[in-house]
Amino acid sequence: MDVSLTRNFCIIAHVDHGKTTLSDRLLEYTNTVTQRVLTAQHLDSMDLEKERGITIKSHPVTMHYPAKDGLIYKINLMDTPGHVDFAYEVSRSLAACEGAVLLIDAAQGVEAQTVANAHLATAQGLKIIPVINKIDLPSANLDLCITQLEDILMIPGEEAILASGKSGIGIQDILEAVVARIPPPRWSHHPAVRALVFDSLYDSYRGVITYARVFSGSVKAGDQMLLMSNNQKSEIKEVGVFTPKMTKMDTLGAGDVGYVISNIKDTSDIKIGDTLTLVKNPATDMLPGYKEVRPMVFCGLYPLESQDYEKLKAALSRLRLNDAAFLYSSESSVALGFGFRCGFLGLLHMEIIQERVRREHDVEIISTYPSVVYKVKTHGKDEIEVDNPVNLPDPGTILYISEPTIRASIHIPNESMGDILSLIMEKRGVCDQTDTLDGNRVMLTCNLPLNEILVDFNDRLKSxxxxxxxxxxxxxxYQESDLVKMDIMINGDPVDAFSSIVHRDKAEGKGRVLCEKLAEIIPPQMFKVAIQAAIGGKIIARDNVKEMRKDVTAKCYGGDISRKRKLLDKQKEGKKKMKMIGKVNIPPDTFIQILKN
Known part of the structure; x- marks a missing residue:
């Protein structure tokens, strides 16, 4: 098919604004998937995606549409994730397209990620087609949506298409707009073969399956391909397109979106955003926009039962094959035994991986407190990166510690303004700018430390x-901050599972809460056990685990008081000796209860 009859676009929106449902209607309208086979959220392949109503992986699909002008167009659609943790995947999908359908929920209007994704699309130079979705809802407010579209996103209101993914309203209008407004594939006349790698997955029988958008030239089975970021060479075994199942083709030409199967057996060899070319007549310049994806949030994953260690190792290695952004390395803890230090793109990514380990691989796990990557400058002028509090150098050698920050856009109703500002201040954030979106909503632009939003910020924002x-x-x-390592000591011994890097002003409050919780959870011991929070050698909080008392005077009935005193003194001496040589056995569920809280 002629390149001029190909259109590449993706659907971008805020979480839960109807991207995947609209994709279902487009597949149905173009007869790409028959009604008999079509399921709800057809492009979402994981149970987790269907349950949570979110897209975790991008899903490309090729459709053929006979337009009103009498020509048949090949339309390549990419359904992208909406959550901020997968923003890198969204940006790669955008780089593989010439246009984007921007969905806005008619009942909710323009949300935070609608703005972020629209800016991403504009930065890539894409043609944006605004679609107001869910217009059949009783709570739909079209006038408000069009006003927000013009005021916030600077897109003329008359360009908006009214649609409903559920009812099938406006589907033909969207397809006609894609054909008419989105330009044909760009850079198709480049002399060498260039294809953008925007995703990859691992198949246990066929090796790595690379998702690629061909910009110029063509690739076919038997060609020797070259990955430009690491000069990896490999023979192409099969090429094809998604309809949405994998369909084998003879060649992939300019403008096509499909898959390439080669000899490569490890997904870490294929980088997302890389440029694929051929060994024969290779391209000299890469396609723009490639950058390494780096994990931002780290935590330890340990098996609940120590005999499940090998099972957990196998589970993580399989997940790593299908998710290049997920990293792990082995580590051990005195309290929790052997486990793994894992890196994630964000909190949702961490939650999804943990859930997949439990479900798909049937391993019960416990995770330690999430942390971020700190940069530590030492007196020797060396700068080291630390993602685990245990690896923090001696405080005497540290010049300063820098922590990563985020720039957040928060959309809230007007009446919540005071509560949200106090929440931002509590999390050591600074509000830079306030914009009024309409009569009911405002947008706050603020800077916050990343480690402060890790655990409960989003939950508290919603509540x-x-x-x-x-x-x-x-x-x-990164910004310099007064950060310290806080250790929790039980009977004088530090427990590495509870170590954390915290701001000095918050250390005492956090230490006191942890000590109180541990004193409640740890069962009574034979002697009094001190639980202490410490920064270096300074104790900042303390609590005690209750001691068991045996009534040694129970057998004394009547008689002289000195008899009872002798027995009590003997018991006291025994407790003192036990405290010197005794060891506190902490049940594993203590860590689980604390880390869950």
């Missing part, structure tokens, strides 16, 4: 705004 608040963020610069 304060009664579910109407939304947030999108991008990574900012």
């Amino acid at each position: 304060v705004t009664h579910g109407y608040g939304s947030m999108d963020y991008e990574l900012g610069a």
Whole structure:
């Protein structure tokens, strides 16, 4: 098919604004998938995606559409994730397209990630087609959506298409707009073969399956391909397109979106955003926009039962094959035994991986407190990166510690303004700018430390705004901060599982809470056990585990008081000796209860 009859576009939107449902209607309307085979959320392949109503992986699909002008167009669609943790995957999908359908929920209007994704698409130079979705809802407010479209995103209201993914309203209008407004594939006349790698997955029988968008030239089975970022060479075994199942083709030409199967057996060899060319007449310049994806959040994963260690290792290695952004390395803890230090793109990514380990591989796991990557400058002028509090150098050698920050856009109702500002201040954030979106909503632009939003920020944002608040963020610069390592000591011995890097002002409060919780959870011992929070050699909080008391005077009935005193003194001496040589056995579920809280 002629390149001029190909259109490549993706659907971008905030979480839960109807991207995948609209994709279903487009597949149905173009007869790409028959009604008999079509299921709800057809492009979402994981149970987790269907349950949570979110897209975790991008899903490309090739459709053929006979337009009103009498020509048949090949339309390549990419359904992208909406969550901020997968923003890199969204940016790669955008780089593989010439246009984007921007969905706006008619009931909710423009949300935080609608703005972020629209800016991403504009930065890539894509043609944006605004679609107001869910217009059949009783709570739909079209006038508000069109006003927000013009005021916030600077897109003329008359360009908007009214649609409903559920009812099938406006589907033909969207397809006609794709054909008419989105330009044909760019850079198709480049002399060498260039294809953008925008995703990859591992198949146990066929090796690595690379998802690629061909910009110029063509690739076919038997060609020797070259990956430009690491000069990896390999023979192509098969090429094809997604309909949405994998369909084998003879060649992939300019403008096509499909898959390439080669001899490569390890997904870490294929980098997302890389340029694929041929060994014969290779391209000299890569396609723009490639950068390494780096994990931002780290935590330890340990098996609940120590005999499941090998099972957990196998589970993580299989997940790593299908998710190049997930990293892990082995580590051990005195309290939790052998486990793994894992790196994730964000909190949702961490939650998804943990859930997949439990479900798909049937391993019960416990995770330690999440942390971020700190940069530590020592007196020797060396700068080291630390993602685990245990690896922090001696405080005497540290010049200063820098922590990563984020720049967040928070959309909230007007009445929640005071509560959200106090939440931002509590999390050591600074609000730079306030924009009024309409009569009911405002957008706050603020800078926050990444480690402060890791655990409960999003939950508290939702509860304060009664579910109407939304947030999108991008990574900012590292900034110097007064951070310290806080250790929790039980009977004088530090427990590495509870070590954390915290701001000095918050250390005492956090230490006191942890000590109180541990004193409640650890069962009574034969002697009094001190639980202490310490920064270096300074104790900042303390609590005690209750001691068991045996009534040694029970057998004394009547008689002289000195008899009872002798027995009590003997018991006291025994407790003192036991405290010197005794060891506190902490049940494993203690760590589970603390880490869950």
